[in-house]
Amino acid sequence: MLAIDRVESRLPDLKPALTEAQARAEAARCLFCHDAPCIAACPTAIDIPMFIRQIHSGNPVGAARTIFEANPLGHSCARVCPVEVLCVGECVYNAKGEPPIMIGRLQRLATDHVVHAGIQLFEAAAPTGRAIACVGGGPASLACAHELVRLGHRAVIYEKGSWPGGLNTDGVAPYKMHAEESLAEVAWLSEIGIEWRLGVEIGRDVAWADLEREFDAVFLGAGLGPDSALGIEGEDLQGVWGATALIEAIKTGRQVDPASVYSAVVIGGGNTAIDAARELKLLGVPEVRLVYRRGPESMSAYAHEREHATAEGVAFTWRAVPVAFEGNGRLTGVRLTSVDRSCNPVGEPFRVAADLVALAVGQSRLETLLAAIPGGIAHEKGHVVVDEATGRTSNPKYWAGGDLANGGAEVVNAAAEGKRAARGIHAWLAGNGGAR
Amino acid sequence: MRNGNLGNGGPRGNGGPRPGRPVDLSVNCGGIRSPNPFWLASGPPTNTAGQVMRAFDMGWGGAVWKTLGDPITNTASRYGAIDYQGRNVAGFNNIELITDRPLEVNLREIAEVKRRYPGHALVASLMVETREDWRDIIRRTEDTGCDGFELNFGCPHGMCERGMGSAVGQEPRVLEEITGWASEFASIPVLVKLTPNITDILNPAMAAQRGGADGVSLINTIKSVIAVDHDTFSPIPSVAGQGTSGGYCGPAVKPIALHMVTRLGKAEEFRLPVSAIGGIHTWEDALDFLLMGASSLQVCTAAMHYGFRIVQEMTRGLEEWMREKGYARIEEFRGRALPNYEEWGDLDLNYRIVAEIDPALCIGCQLCYAACEDGAHQCIALHAGTRVPRIKQDECVGCNLCQIVCPVEGCITMVEVERGLPKESWNDRVAAGTAGAGGRH
Numbered sequence: 081m082l083a084i085d086r087v088e089s090r091l092p093d094l095k096p097a098l099t100e101a102q103a104r105a106e107a108a109r110c111l112f113c114h115d116a117p118c119i120a121a122c123p124t125a126i127d128i129p130m131f132i133r134q135i136h137s138g139n140p141v142g143a144a145r146t147i148f149e150a151n152p153l154g155h156s157c158a159r160v161c162p163v164e165v166l167c168v169g170e171c172v173y174n175a176k177g178e179p180p181i182m183i184g185r186l187q188r189l190a191t192d193h194v195v196h197a198g199i200q201l202f203e204a205a206a207p208t209g210r211a212i213a214c215v216g217g218g219p220a221s222l223a224c225a226h227e228l229v230r231l232g233h234r235a236v237i238y239e240k241g242s243w244p245g246g247l248n249t250d251g252v253a254p255y256k257m258h259a260e261e262s263l264a265e266v267a268w269l270s271e272i273g274i275e276w277r278l279g280v281e282i283g284r285d286v287a288w289a290d291l292e293r294e295f296d297a298v299f300l301g302a303g304l305g306p307d308s309a310l311g312i313e314g315e316d317l318q319g320v321w322g323a324t325a326l327i328e329a330i331k332t333g334r335q336v337d338p339a340s341v342y343s344a345v346v347i348g349g350g351n352t353a354i355d356a357a358r359e360l361k362l363l364g365v366p367e368v369r370l371v372y373r374r375g376p377e378s379m380s381a382y383a384h385e386r387e388h389a390t391a392e393g394v395a396f397t398w399r400a401v402p403v404a405f406e407g408n409g410r411l412t413g414v415r416l417t418s419v420d421r422s423c424n425p426v427g428e429p430f431r432v433a434a435d436l437v438a439l440a441v442g443q444s445r446l447e448t449l450l451a452a453i454p455g456g457i458a459h460e461k462g463h464v465v466v467d468e469a470t471g472r473t474s475n476p477k478y479w480a481g482g483d484l485a486n487g488g489a490e491v492v493n494a495a496a497e498g499k500r501a502a503r504g505i506h507a508w509l510a511g512n513g514g515a516r
Numbered sequence: 517m518r519n520g521n522l523g524n525g526g527p528r529g530n531g532g533p534r535p536g537r538p539v540d541l542s543v544n545c546g547g548i549r550s551p552n553p554f555w556l557a558s559g560p561p562t563n564t565a566g567q568v569m570r571a572f573d574m575g576w577g578g579a580v581w582k583t584l585g586d587p588i589t590n591t592a593s594r595y596g597a598i599d600y601q602g603r604n605v606a607g608f609n610n611i612e613l614i615t616d617r618p619l620e621v622n623l624r625e626i627a628e629v630k631r632r633y634p635g636h637a638l639v640a641s642l643m644v645e646t647r648e649d650w651r652d653i654i655r656r657t658e659d660t661g662c663d664g665f666e667l668n669f670g671c672p673h674g675m676c677e678r679g680m681g682s683a684v685g686q687e688p689r690v691l692e693e694i695t696g697w698a699s700e701f702a703s704i705p706v707l708v709k710l711t712p713n714i715t716d717i718l719n720p721a722m723a724a725q726r727g728g729a730d731g732v733s734l735i736n737t738i739k740s741v742i743a744v745d746h747d748t749f750s751p752i753p754s755v756a757g758q759g760t761s762g763g764y765c766g767p768a769v770k771p772i773a774l775h776m777v778t779r780l781g782k783a784e785e786f787r788l789p790v791s792a793i794g795g796i797h798t799w800e801d802a803l804d805f806l807l808m809g810a811s812s813l814q815v816c817t818a819a820m821h822y823g824f825r826i827v828q829e830m831t832r833g834l835e836e837w838m839r840e841k842g843y844a845r846i847e848e849f850r851g852r853a854l855p856n857y858e859e860w861g862d863l864d865l866n867y868r869i870v871a872e873i874d875p876a877l878c879i880g881c882q883l884c885y886a887a888c889e890d891g892a893h894q895c896i897a898l899h900a901g902t903r904v905p906r907i908k909q910d911e912c913v914g915c916n917l918c919q920i921v922c923p924v925e926g927c928i929t930m931v932e933v934e935r936g937l938p939k940e941s942w943n944d945r946v947a948a949g950t951a952g953a954g955g956r957h
Contacts, residue, residue, distance in 0.1 A: 108602025111923050114882035117903065136602070172903075175879035176924060 082243060082263070087330045087338065088254035091362050095159070095185055095256070103189045107136035110181050111172065118167035118183060123496040124151035128167055132186055143190035145201050152226040153219050153495035155195050155265040156248045158187035159257040161492050164384045195268045204273045205232035210509050213238060213295040215282050218246020219491045220301030220482025222266065223498030224505075225274045231506045235274050236295070240281035243332070244270075246303060247483075248491060250328040253355040255362060259331050283452045292454065292477060296513075297505045300457075300464060300473070300480040301498060304488055305444035310347070314405030315439075323348065323356040323440035330359055338363035341436045345414050346370045347402055348440030349379040354386060356438040357394045369395045369432065371402065371416060373423050402437075403429055411435055446484060453478065463487045470504030471497055479505055532842045539838040540845045541577070541831060545812035546731030546789045547705040548664040550637035552577035553806065553834075553846060554827050557733075557793050557814035558641035558666060558709075560612065561824070565625035569632065574824040575831055578637025580733075580814060583614035583668045584622055584653060585643040585680075593753040596742030596762065607768035608817045609742045611753060611760055613674040614643055619656070627660040637812075639707065643668040643680050647697050654701040664705035667698055667729075669720070670736020672713055672763050682736070685711035688723035695727025705730035707791060710776075713739050717776040718783050725788050732780070733791035733814060735773045737763025766817040770795030774804055781809030781854045797826075799833025809851035861946075866937040869914040869930040871895075871907045877927035878904045884918035884928060892917045 098106065110132040118128045127146055134143035147154035163169070163184040171180030194201060210233045214221035217239025225235035243249050248262035270276065282291055291298060307322025309315055321329075323346065329335045344365045346357040349372035361368045370389070372379060375398045379386060390396070397416070401423070404415040414437060417429040445462020458465045458474035464485045466472060471479045481497030483489065541552035555578035556562050556571055563582045571579060590612055600606035615622055630638050640662045644653050654665065669691055671681030684690050691708070698706050708724035710717060712735035724732050739761050743752045751759025773794020780786050792810035796802050797818045805813055818826050843849050873884070880903030888896040895912040896905045907918075919928040945951035 105602045111881045111883060113880075114886035115898075117880065172879040172881045 082259055082332055083334060086259070086333055087336055087363065088258055088332075090338075091254040091258075091359065093255065093258075095188075097192060098182070098185050098189050100189070103135055103186055104138075106182050107132045107186060109173075110136070113172055117170035117172065118181075121166045121170040122150075123166075123490070123492045124154075124157075124499070126150040126154065126167075126187075128183055128187075131190060132181065132183070135186055135190055140190050140193040141199060141201070144194040144199075147187055147190055148194075148201055151492065151495050152223045152269060152499060153248075153265070153491055154187060155191040155268070156219070156252070156257060156262055157492045157495065158184050158191050159261065160248070160252050160490075162382055162385075162490060165382055166492070195264055198268070200268070200271055202226075202230055202272050204229045207234070208232040208509065210234065210296045211236065211294070212297045212299060212505055213282075213291050214299040214301055215291075216246065216300070216302035216482070216484070217241065217244045217276070217278070218301060218303050218482060218494065219248055220303075220484075220494040220498040220501075221246075221299060222269055222274075223495040224299045224301060224479075224481065224502045225498075226269045226272070227499045227502030228505065229273045231502070233506070233509070236277060237274060238277045238280050238282050238286070238291075240279065240284075242279055244276055244278065246301075247324075250331050251324055252331075252491075253327070253359060254331055255358070283449060288453050296509060298478050299498070299501050299505070300478055300484055301482045301494070302446055302449060303483040305446050307439055308442040308444055310402065310439060310441060312402060312404055314407065314411070317405050317407045317411040318409060319407065319411030319435055320405055320437045321439065323352045323438040324443060326356055326438045327352070327359065330363070338365055341365045343367040343432070343434050344369070344436040344438070345402075345432060345434040346438045346440055348372065348442075349374060349381060350440060350442075351381045351385060353438075353440035354381040354389050356440055358385075358389050358392060360436070360438075361389070361392050361394050365436070367395070368393070369397055369434075371397045371400050371414075373399065373401045373419055375399060397432075401425075405437060406431070411437060443488065466497075466501075467504070469500075470507070471501030472504050472508075534839045534842050534844070537839065537844070539835050539843065541834065543577070543812050543846055545637075545791050546664070546707060546729075548578070548637050548639060548707075548731075548812070550577035550812065551635060552831055553802070553811070553813045554830055555579055555637060555639070555791070555812055555814045556819060556824075557816040558583055558639075558668065559816040559820070561816060561819045563615065563617070565629050567824075568629050568638070571819070571824045571827075572629075572633045572636050575827045576636075576824065578639065578663075578812070580639040580641050580666050581622065581626055581662075583641040583643045583671070584619060584657065585614045587616050587618060588613040588674070590616055591753075591755045593755065594762075596752040597766070598742060598768065605766055605817065605821050607740075607742070607764060608766035608820070609737065609740045609753075609762035609764045611673050611755075611762040614641075614668070614671070619653070623656060623660050626657070626662055630661040630663075637664070638662045639664045639666050641666045641668050641709070642698075643671070643675060645678070645680060650694065650697045651701045654698060658702065658704060662704070664707060664730070665698060665702055666707045666709050666733055667695065668709050668736075669694070670709045670711040670734075672711060672737055672739045673761060682711040682713055685709075685720055685736070686714055688719050691720050692723040692727040695724050695729050699728030699730075707731045707733050709736055709793075710734040711736045712772060712776060712794075717779050718786060721780050721783075721786055721788070725786060729788060731789040731791060731811070733793055734780075735769070735776055735794045737765045738769055738772065740764030765795065766821075767795045767797050767801075770797075770801055770804075774808060777805055777810055778808045778854070778857055781851060782857060796830075799830045799837065802830055802834060803837060806846060806850050807853035808857075809854055811850070859943075861943040862941045864939040864941060865945075866935060866940050868933040868935055870909045870912040870933055871914070871916075871918050872909075872929050872931045873905060873907060873918075874927050874929070875904045877924050879924055879927075880904060881923060883921045883923065887917050887921045 112129045131143040131146040167183045168180045173180045214237045228235040244266045245262040344360045357370045400416045406413045417425040447462045464480040479501035482494035543553045558580040568579045594612040597605045598607040640657045669685035675681035676683040708729045750757045789811040791812040792805035793814040885896045885905045895908045922928045
């Protein structure tokens, strides 16, 4: 399905697996806090001190069970969660002036133990005869489908692309997780009976009305649309990429040849911009520059990610925006202008050489997709509005979660929201909702 | 160490700290002298001359040679250990027996070591059966020039089934009789090594005294089953899928040993010097035993775990503490804590302390809350908006548990509450006839 010699394969694992001995030593440090702050910081509320204690007592399978019971995406979250601003950031050791517990890496040890060895921890409950369609093959749908199958429902995931896993497979920075790890997680989760329909786009290959007829409920986990464009001169030059398209190309194929790039410019101030810049740098591009219209204090990217990028040699140009991309068929440079606090141009434009540009200025919303749903669905600028407790949308047959609903957050948020929707659907079905 | 309060308070020694002055660590235990109190206990580390000489070079003051007797056959494996919180060997057990080498070889090596290290204490541990055996082995061993004997009446496995080791130590009459033989035959000091596998250590200790011993060493190991293999269902250590009880030692047993040494230190009728054994791993452990009256100290597990070099931490630590306290010789503080050891009935029931949390140091783990709420007296409260718990000082019973579980040094302190009441113990109340209904409030 994915090429073996993908570009991402050249990138190292920046937080490699702990050995069993390292993990037990680290686990021994955990204080087993009462009402632990790390749990409160986890969107899926994993009982972190408990699974760490289970690792310490030589029970990695039990530790994995504790993790997956709370978070079906525990395997990928162990790698891709920004733990620095979640569980690890809240570890009481920070206040003690000592290194916080390496929670992500301990979690990885436990989930690797079962996923890599193919130890299945869950099974489908007795069939309820109900069926739910999950639209979109990413973390939100996976979490939702896994929980639904565990509750005895049939869950079918529709993915318009040719591989499962969504951004976990084609969007996560490779030095956090390679695509095959996402696919391994998908396979492990799907083992209990999740059905997949790859290469099927709802609204194009299957009509929404038909989907509604076939299924008792629909979960929308379709994420965000393609990279947004700036609408400036030269955006169609060869060498100008959308950032998520670039990352997907690096992760899933060989179209990007880092050796042919000397100078790369990334436009944007979010985590996708940082990811793209770090990936290019770590792939050996000599000059990587991140251009952002405001100062570092305004970046939505995590500070720790920015620090890593700086340490790895990414250069930053603050308070500047591109006005044109230059080249003759192929990109050769970017014309930038400095801007003031209100983002109005100041001074003369200047040029930086570039043979690759990645635009990380946001992703489009799936408003067209939403508009096609019979009866409509309430959303705010493309973000589906859902009930906080159940994940249900304004349309009684639809639930939603993940980036489509939250506008773009972490895998762990998608996992929490997918599971929440599954519980919501289950409660509704148990109350004889959707009876036909 | 926490909550021990060793060495703080109490009068200083001879004229305050002596930061630059030398201190003298030498001891005399029942007539056996050594340059410092640290002896290797009889066991695997004292099996050969090579080991003992290396140990002396490293700084050990003495050694008790691995028990001599009829050579035996050992099993494989022989050791088991308990790991705790990521550290190896919190507790250790073994089913190894006495020496497996011919007596002549051991005696030749003992003589050689004594010749090369005349100033160190070299004690021969012995274990044989009949009066004739004891006479023979004592005469032959004395010829090596060793400084004393230690009668192994403590070993709780293998030898006791043959009527030796703890089989003797658990039977005061037999212990007294054999001690009598040894004292009769020996012209050098005789120590009796006691087993803790009894109800009151004073009984065998008094038997040793009546038998004419010059001192006692305690404790030998405690009968134990260390663990079970969860796949083979064999007790550990496993010998071809089977296991047996072994002798437990290591850091975990120190409090038990310290109690028994204290018991002998407090017993007025018992007058012999004590060589203390049991879980000594650092100078602080060593000091505990000295303060409870021990005259010398024996170490085995720490040397088996870390090698002979570990003694230097112990001697240096003890020296540093002595300099800080102004002591020049161990005799100046030996037994210093014994007067403060009282029976429970003599403790002051009017003394009151309460816990206090320093919010600036608190890291918000709330272990104190969980411990007090679930495991003690429900005297700590949580409040919205902060992770710092609050002690309900009016209700705090001063039990100490919160301070013990707090991971931050100095964050929780126990503060004395002045009540203006004179000392009143349970025994005072019994004497005053107030111990009944009005005894508690």
